[in-house]
Amino acid sequence: MISWISRILVPLVISYIVGFGVLSKRPVFDDFLAGAKDGAKTAAELLPTLAGLLTAVGVIRASGLLEAVCDCLSGPAQWLHLPTQLIPLTLVRLISNSAATGLALDIFKSYGPDSYLGMAASVMMSSTETVFYCVSIYFGSIHLTKTRYVLPGALIATAAGIGASVFFSKPI
Numbered sequence: 206m207i208s209w210i211s212r213i214l215v216p217l218v219i220s221y222i223v224g225f226g227v228l229s230k231r232p233v234f235d236d237f238l239a240g241a242k243d244g245a246k247t248a249a250e251l252l253p254t255l256a257g258l259l260t261a262v263g264v265i266r267a268s269g270l271l272e273a274v275c276d277c278l279s280g281p282a283q284w285l286h287l288p289t290q291l292i293p294l295t296l297v298r299l300i301s302n303s304a305a306t307g308l309a310l311d312i313f314k315s316y317g318p319d320s321y322l323g324m325a326a327s328v329m330m331s332s333t334e335t336v337f338y339c340v341s342i343y344f345g346s347i348h349l350t351k352t353r354y355v356l357p358g359a360l361i362a363t364a365a366g367i368g369a370s371v372f373f374s375k376p377i
Contacts, residue, residue: 247346254345258338262301271296287371290315290322294329295367302335325374332366334359 226233265271275292282292290312298305309326316322336359344352 251342251346254341258300258341262297262304266297266304287367288322288325291325291329291371294326295333298329298333299336299363300338302338305330305335321374321376325370328370328374329367332370333363334366336360336363 223233226236271293274296275289278292278296279289282289287295294305294308294312297308309330312326313323318324318327336356340352340356340359344350344355
């Protein structure tokens with residue numbers, strides 16, 4: 206049943222949108238082209254930010270800076286009951302989802318997906334956000350420089366997600 210719903214849902218939504226536009230006497234194809242043009246313009250404006258973030262993550266991982274920072278944070282992490290193996294995932298997740306996915310896969314290969322670390326990494330990946338990536342992309346796309354309480358709020362929410370991933374993944 207779920208498989209059938211997933212196959213029919215996309216064509217149904219597209220048909221609904223086109224049908225609503227036709228019944229509203231809107232130039233559906235012209236609206237689609239205008240939206241695609243605006244989307245391509247936005248993507249082109251965001252490309253330098255995206256390239257900079259991906260380059261920064263690559264440089265941080267390749268230079269050994271990530272390992273050095275993780276070594277420095279291992280003491281506070283142990284005090285907070287955060288396994289030291291999850292520190293790199295915690296830090297990289299703030300910047301890049303794809304790099305964090307690679308680190309999570311490394312944890313799965315080393316410890317197994319059903320281990321405590323594998324479960325904690327999985328919950329962390331689903332309960333945290335790429336804060337700096339999202340803030341730079343979303344606010345950069347509208348050229349907004351004063352983010353006010355967005356960054357502190359997002360970092361607090363991420364800390365709560367990290368804490369929840371460690372707490373709820375512990376074996377009983």
